[in-house]
Every structure is written in C-alpha cells, then in structure tokens.
Amino acid sequence: MLRTVSAAALSLALTASAGAQDFPTRPVTMVIPFAAGGPQDTIGRVIAQRASEILHQQVVIENVGGAGGTTGGLRVKNAAPDGYTFVLASVGTHAQSQTLYKKPPYNAAEDFTPVAYLGDTPIALIVRKDLPVNNLKEFVDYAKKNHDKMTYGSAGAGSATHLGCVVLTMALGVDITHVPYRGTGPAMQDLQGGRIDFLCEIINTAKPQIDGGTVKGLAIMSKQRSPVLPNLATAEEQGLPGLEAYTWSAILMPKGAPENAVKKISDAMSEALDTPVVRERLETSGVNIPPKDRRGPEFMGQFLRSEIKKWEEPIKKSGAQID
Numbered sequence: 001m002l003r004t005v006s007a008a009a010l011s012l013a014l015t016a017s018a019g020a021q022d023f024p025t026r027p028v029t030m031v032i033p034f035a036a037g038g039p040q041d042t043i044g045r046v047i048a049q050r051a052s053e054i055l056h057q058q059v060v061i062e063n064v065g066g067a068g069g070t071t072g073g074l075r076v077k078n079a080a081p082d083g084y085t086f087v088l089a090s091v092g093t094h095a096q097s098q099t100l101y102k103k104p105p106y107n108a109a110e111d112f113t114p115v116a117y118l119g120d121t122p123i124a125l126i127v128r129k130d131l132p133v134n135n136l137k138e139f140v141d142y143a144k145k146n147h148d149k150m151t152y153g154s155a156g157a158g159s160a161t162h163l164g165c166v167v168l169t170m171a172l173g174v175d176i177t178h179v180p181y182r183g184t185g186p187a188m189q190d191l192q193g194g195r196i197d198f199l200c201e202i203i204n205t206a207k208p209q210i211d212g213g214t215v216k217g218l219a220i221m222s223k224q225r226s227p228v229l230p231n232l233a234t235a236e237e238q239g240l241p242g243l244e245a246y247t248w249s250a251i252l253m254p255k256g257a258p259e260n261a262v263k264k265i266s267d268a269m270s271e272a273l274d275t276p277v278v279r280e281r282l283e284t285s286g287v288n289i290p291p292k293d294r295r296g297p298e299f300m301g302q303f304l305r306s307e308i309k310k311w312e313e314p315i316k317k318s319g320a321q322i323d
Contacts, residue, residue, distance in 0.1 A: 005310035022082060023261050031087045034155060035065040035183025039121065039285075040200040043249050044088045046119065050272040055264070065182050068158025068322070069093035070105050075110045077106045081254040083211050086115060089250045095209045095307035099315040100158045101322050109121020110310060112252040115262050116269040119287045120248040122222035123164040124232065127198040128191055136238035137218040139198075140172055146147035153187035153196045157322050161187070163311070164200030164221060164245035166318045171243050191215055199263075202247055203229065204285035214279050221245040228286045229287020248307075249287075250300055259316040262297055268297045295306035 041063065048059035064072035066305055073093045079085035087093070094108040094210070106112075133139040140305045143150060154162035154171075157180040170174050179196055182186040184205050190196050192214045199206075203220065210217040219235045220226055220241055235243035249268055253262060272278050273289055282289060293299070315321075 012208045014085075014237065021046050022055045023258070023264050024055055024252075025063065026084070027060050027111050028055070028083070028265070029062050029085045031062045031064050031072045031076050031085065033064055033069035033075075033087060033090075033093050035185060036063050036161075037176055038155060038184035039205045040088055040247070040249060041089055042204060043118070043121075043282065043287060044284065045134035046278055047269060047272050048237065050258045050275050051191060051268045054268045054271050066156070067105070068097060068100075068162065069155040070097050070101070070158065073097075073108075074105045076252070076254060079254050081113070081258075083253060083257050083265065086251050086253045086265065087112075090160055091307060091311070092163060093248045093306060094250070094252065096160065096311045096315060097158050097314045098308045100163070109305050111125040111255050113257040113262060114257055114304060115251040115253055115257075116266045116297070117290055117295050117300045117303060118237060118251065118269060119282065119289045121202050121204055121287050122220055122226055123200050123245040123320045124203050124210075124220045124229070125152045125198060125218045125248065126201050126210060127208050127218060128194045128196070129216055130194060131197055131216065133218065134216070136235060137162075137317070139218050140240075141172055143172055146282065147176050151177045151179050152198045153181055153190060154199070155184045155187060156182060160245070160247035161200050161202065163320075165198075165244065166320050167245050168221070168315060170314070170318050171240055173222060200245060202286075204287065207286060214298065215245070222299045226286055232272045251305070255278060260298050266296055297309065
C-alpha cells in the first residue's frame with residue numbers, strides 16, 4: 001500500500017512538473033484595455049502575432065475599453081491567476097490612474113504580477129487642420145486668448161492622452177474643456193472633422209494623420225525628437241522646457257501568477273521584440289524598444305512603482321480627479 005501511495009504521489013508530482021514545463025497548453029488571452037484601432041491595440045496585435053508563434057499557442061486579443069482603460073485592468077485583476085490572462089498595461093491604466101481616480105479600481109503595484117516591459121511611445125500635440133496656428137508658440141498665444149471656447153479630446157478620462165493634455169494646459173496656465181471618447185479612433189475622427197480643437201496623441205497614431213495632412217502636428221512632448229517625425233520640434237525647442245508626456249506598454253498578470261507562466265510569457269515577449277519584422281513595425285510607428293535588461297519582471301516591478309510616484313504630483317497639482 002505504501003509503495004502504491006508513493007508511486008501515485010510521484011506520478012502526480014511528475015505530472016504537475018510536466019504541466020508547468022509545458023505552459024501554455026491552450027490559448028492565452030491578452031486584454032487590451034482600449035478600443036480596437038488605437039495605438040495600444042496596434043502594439044498589442046503586432047507583438048501578439050509573433051508571440052503566438054513562439055509559444056505555439058494563440059495569443060487571443062480581447063479589447064475591453066472604458067474608464068480610461070481601468071475596466072480592462074480590472075478584468076485581469078479579477079481573472080484566475082493561472083498565467084492564461086494578462087493585460088497590456090499603459091502609463092494611464094496602471095500609473096496615472098492610481099492618483100487620478102478618487103477610488104482606483106485596483107492597486108496597480110499590489111494587485112498584479114509584473115511580467116514584461118515592452119517600450120515607451122512619446123505623445124505629440126496635434127490640432128485640427130483649420131486651427132489658425134502653425135507652431136507651438138502660436139498655439140500658446142491662441143489658447144491663452146480663446147481657452148474658454150476650445151475643446152480637446154482623449155482616448156478616455158484618465159488615459160495617457162488625457163493626462164498629456166492636462167500637463168500641457170497646466171504649463172500654459174489655462175483651463176480648456178476636455179471631451180473624453182471611448183478610444184483614440186473616435187477622438188481622431190472628431191479632430192479631423194473639426195469638432196474638437198486638439199489632441200495630445202500618441203505618436204504612432206498621430207504620424208499617419210500628420211503625414212496625410214488631415215491634422216497639423218505642432219510639437220512632440222519628449223526630451224528628444226522622434227526618428228519617425230524628425231521635422232517635428234520638441235516642446236522644449238519651442239519654449240516650453242520640461243513638458244513631457246508619453247505612454248508605455250507592459251504585460252501584467254493577476255497577483256499570484258505562477259513563476260513558470262511569468263517567465264514563459266516574459267521570454268516570449270522579449271523574443272518577439274527582437275524579431276526584425278516586429279522591431280521594424282514598432283520602431284517605424286514611434287515605439288522606443290528597451291534593451292534586454294529592462295524588459296523582465298524585476299525591472300517592470302520597479303519601473304511601475306516609480307511611474308506611480310512620478311505622476312502623483314502633477315496630477316494632484318492639476319486638480320484633475322475622477323470619481
């Protein structure tokens with residue numbers, strides 16, 4: 001009987017070990033907390049396609065928009081911590097939200113398991129093509145005279161695009177009406193249609209519209225010019241030093257996710273980033289891909305906490321808060 005029990009226990013242990021080694025044994029789900037067609041959605045789909053090949057299992061995309069991306073974050077926070085569900089997090093969903101919301105729907109640093117850091121993307125100031133300004137200085141002058149009549153859009157209250165414009169209007173010392181949308185797509189459509197005045201838009205979505213002449217690009221809100229829009233001057237070059245806004249992309253799992261699943265997904269994401277076709281598609285859309293030592297779970301955990309702290313002060317100073 002003892003031999004039988006021992007053999008059964010050994011068999012179960014070996015089966016569990018084999019199962020851990022074989023992860024994933026079925027498709028995994030990447031929750032993108034924004035509407036399809038937006039910048040985060042594009043990044044997620046490019047990486048997911050290659051990651052599916054590496055994992056030999058499909059990475060299924062699930063778009064869960066709403067509440068500045070926190071609805072999708074909450075969906076993953078409440079998912080089973082088995083490694084099969086993870087979120088494509090951003091600065092808006094998992095850093096800025098912690099201060100912006102009066103009662104955040106989750107604790108980003110405590111309720112999630114860091115998996116991988118995928119890169120950052122700067123934000124550009126773009127305006128409707130018939131706005132009578134052609135550079136940042138002219139925009140500043142125009143906004144100070146007409147701020148009570150102006151509106152700006154975003155991908156949703158609390159999103160990175162919203163906070164980018166909060167930082168901008170703080171720097172200008174003006175109060176401009178915010179119009180939140182359910183994703184970047186509808187906001188861009190209204191900008192092109194002249195129904196709002198400007199967006200602080202992620203560069204990979206702004207670039208095609210700037211190149212196509214459907215909107216005007218006035219400044220990039222980063223320390224350096226972007227290789228994909230080399231003629232677009234930074235805000236600092238145009239007289240607004242320190243004006244910086246961006247988003248980033250990262251993979252987070254629910255708290256308590258298995259270590260083997262974390263490692264497997266993290267390694268797959270890193271390998272995907274090193275795939276030439278993926279790297280080219282991301283870089284040509286404005287994504288800055290991090291070196292290998294800044295992609296793993298340990299770095300992501302430290303980076304997430306630092307970003308939560310970094311955005312706390314400007315959000316509080318702005319007075320912006322969502323119930």
